[in-house]
Amino acid sequence: MVLRRLFFLIALFCLSCSETPDELLTGTPLEKGEQLYQINCVRCHGSDGNKGASGAKQLKNSKLSKRQIIDIIKDGKGVMPSFKNTIKGDSSFIWLAEYVETLKK
Numbered sequence: 001m002v003l004r005r006l007f008f009l010i011a012l013f014c015l016s017c018s019e020t021p022d023e024l025l026t027g028t029p030l031e032k033g034e035q036l037y038q039i040n041c042v043r044c045h046g047s048d049g050n051k052g053a054s055g056a057k058q059l060k061n062s063k064l065s066k067r068q069i070i071d072i073i074k075d076g077k078g079v080m081p082s083f084k085n086t087i088k089g090d091s092s093f094i095w096l097a098e099y100v101e102t103l104k105k
């Protein structure tokens, strides 16, 4: 019983912390990118990339290459924070950038 409660507490803690272990993500690379986007980016960019909170760029108008998108996610830009320490795993950034590219119209 104690063990189970401990496990629950740890699970709860992991849900509330900002780190995103990529083993929690499921599906195709694009679906994983979408999950990472929902967790980390929606609060400023909105689910369609056009919310523009805190001066966030409209992602659908973005002219950036995938490489440039990855660099911005890693390093941040202006008000946008760096996600280098928040998002784990190099492939996570590629998944995210690929998902961001699907928001471009």
Ligand code: HEC
Pocket: 036, 037, 040, 041, 042, 043, 044, 045, 053, 054, 055, 056, 057, 058, 059, 061, 062, 063, 064, 069, 072, 073, 077, 078, 079, 080, 081, 083, 096, 100
């Ligand atoms: C705190 C709010 C905030 C969060 C969270 C945030 N962004 Fe941003 N984002 C911004 C702002 C503000 C800019 C504009 C930066 C500038 O040009 O000065 C921006 C710019 C960008 C750009 C550049 C667009 C262009 O064409 O110049 C991309 C790509 C981007 N964000 C992707 C993401 C992704 C992917 C995530 C999630 C990992 C994310 N952002 C999370 C606020 C945010």
